[in-house]
Amino acid sequence: MTLSQIVIQLLEGLIVSVRIFAITLLFSLPLGLLVAFGRMSKNALINGLTKVYISIMRGTPLMLQLFVVYYGPYYLFNIKLSPTYRNSAVYIGFIINYAAYFAEIYRSGIQSMPIGQYEAAEILGYSKMQTFFRIILPQVIKRILPSVTNEIITLVKDTSLAFSISVMEMFTQAKALSSSQTSMTPLIVAGVFYYIFNFVVAMVMEKAEKKLDYYK
Amino acid sequence: MNLLEMKNVKKNFGNLRVLKDISIEVADGEIVSIIGPSGSGKSTLLRCATLLETLDSGTLKYQDKVVAENDSSGKAVYADKETLKQVKSVYGLVFQQFNLFPHWNVLQNVTDAVINVQKKPRAEAEKIGRDLLEKMGLSDKAGYYPYQLSGGQQQRVAIARALALSPKVLFFDEPTSALDPELTGEVLKVIKSLKDLNIAMVIVTHEMAFARDISDKVIFMADGVVVERGSAEEVFNSDNERMKAFLGRYKSIL
Numbered sequence: 001m002t003l004s005q006i007v008i009q010l011l012e013g014l015i016v017s018v019r020i021f022a023i024t025l026l027f028s029l030p031l032g033l034l035v036a037f038g039r040m041s042k043n044a045l046i047n048g049l050t051k052v053y054i055s056i057m058r059g060t061p062l063m064l065q066l067f068v069v070y071y072g073p074y075y076l077f078n079i080k081l082s083p084t085y086r087n088s089a090v091y092i093g094f095i096i097n098y099a100a101y102f103a104e105i106y107r108s109g110i111q112s113m114p115i116g117q118y119e120a121a122e123i124l125g126y127s128k129m130q131t132f133f134r135i136i137l138p139q140v141i142k143r144i145l146p147s148v149t150n151e152i153i154t155l156v157k158d159t160s161l162a163f164s165i166s167v168m169e170m171f172t173q174a175k176a177l178s179s180s181q182t183s184m185t186p187l188i189v190a191g192v193f194y195y196i197f198n199f200v201v202a203m204v205m206e207k208a209e210k211k212l213d214y215y216k
Numbered sequence: 217m218n219l220l221e222m223k224n225v226k227k228n229f230g231n232l233r234v235l236k237d238i239s240i241e242v243a244d245g246e247i248v249s250i251i252g253p254s255g256s257g258k259s260t261l262l263r264c265a266t267l268l269e270t271l272d273s274g275t276l277k278y279q280d281k282v283v284a285e286n287d288s289s290g291k292a293v294y295a296d297k298e299t300l301k302q303v304k305s306v307y308g309l310v311f312q313q314f315n316l317f318p319h320w321n322v323l324q325n326v327t328d329a330v331i332n333v334q335k336k337p338r339a340e341a342e343k344i345g346r347d348l349l350e351k352m353g354l355s356d357k358a359g360y361y362p363y364q365l366s367g368g369q370q371q372r373v374a375i376a377r378a379l380a381l382s383p384k385v386l387f388f389d390e391p392t393s394a395l396d397p398e399l400t401g402e403v404l405k406v407i408k409s410l411k412d413l414n415i416a417m418v419i420v421t422h423e424m425a426f427a428r429d430i431s432d433k434v435i436f437m438a439d440g441v442v443v444e445r446g447s448a449e450e451v452f453n454s455d456n457e458r459m460k461a462f463l464g465r466y467k468s469i470l
Contacts, residue, residue, distance in 0.1 A: 114315075116311060116313055116315035117315060117317065119268055119311070119315065120311065120315035120316075120317070122267075122268070123266060123268070123304075123308065123309045123378075124308075124329040124333060124377070124378075124381065125301075125304050125305060125329060125333040125334075125381070126329065126332070126333055130332060130333075134328070134332065135317055138319050139318065139319055142319070214361065215318050215319050215361045215362070215363060216318065216361075216363040
């Protein structure tokens with residue numbers, strides 16, 4: 001098998017990895033905000049539930065969570081799902097896991113905002129929604145961007161965990177090629193692809209940070 | 217009719233009795249200074265008047281609208297949301313720490329609430345904003361961000377932001393306490409220039425000469441009560457011992 005054939009096959013896997021990455025971000029970023037609200041809620045039940053949820057998501061391996069999401073319906077409830085559920089299971093597992101991490105990042109940002117910003121907004125007559133979305137959130141985003149970048153870079157590498165439930169993303173492909181060809185090359189090529197992927201992510205995030213640099 | 221009326225106001229923070237039975241009145245266009253030592257409850261009184269804090273007991277009224285009054289057990293009960301919303305448009309507040317919105321430029325800071333709270337058209341809001349910035353001597357700073365301004369300039373933007381909503385009474389909570397003497401001077405000058413707007417002003421301040429010059433009425437507070445009140449002349453020449461002790465060090469420079 002030539003190098004170019006390996007590259008082509010891994011690129012196919014990369015597309016699956018990128019899809020997992022994009023769908024996870026698309027849903028976990030807003031979901032995380034919702035979870036953060038729950039975590040800061042004055043309602044003891046909502047607050048307690050989100051606390052337990054975050055604690056489990058952070059306290060157990062993502063790989064195990066993927067197993068639970070994928071095999072759980074069958075083992076626990078005897079529900080038979082089609083083989084395509086494999087992909088959905090990956091998305092669900094990643095989204096609920098990352099939402100928990102993002103929630104804590106949002107919370108740290110929101111709680112670091114000076115109370116004076118809320119008071120000024122209240123005096124000027126802004127509603128609670130307006131205060132959050134016009135005044136607080138834009139400033140929170142600037143504050144949390146470095147932590148979010150960290151998390152997103154981890155996500156790029158974590159997509160390889162989909163290997164554990166045999167989703168054909170890049171790492172799964174590389175591992176299979178490596179075994180069948182008894183060669184390190186596919187793994188090295190995959191490593192280079194992950195690195196480039198993250199290099200692009202870091203560049204985009206740096207651009208975003210620069211864009212928010214217009215104020216202090 | 218008084219613009220603002222606070223009667224028998226009491227406020228505790230835990231076991232600390234901050235306001236121990238305070239009554240003040242502010243008429244339309246009246247300029248009232250509240251002076252007194254730190255910790256006497258001046259800022260808390262303003263924060264109660266502007267609904268940033270709630271009264272434990274007492275009456276709070278703006279014009280004919282009752283914001284809070286005691287129930288039969290003597291605890292302050294607040295009016296419904298709609299009334300509170302209406303009342304909030306009557307007053308503005310200038311903070312000690314300015315509290316500008318750092319992600320918006322000066323003009324946005326001044327106009328955003330006019331557009332998004334009062335729902336006035338953008339063009340009208342910007343006209344209001346630019347006129348006020350001119351009055352504040354900040355015409356050339358409309359596009360600047362707060363961090364690019366001095367403390368005095370930031371405070372003047374904050375004053376413009378409050379005035380843009382055309383309040384009937386503007387509260388100032390130690391507006392110059394975060395500023396050096398030079399910047400203090402420029403902010404006080406601007407506040408003095410607001411006299412011709414004919415809006416009422418309630419100013420908590422440690423600037424005695426300023427309070428004496430600008431005020432129709434001066435209120436001296438200590439330990440959560442009003443010790444002395446009257447015209448600037450009366451209060452600053454009061455024979456009250458507490459008042460004399462407080463003013464002692466200012467007298468020489470007044």
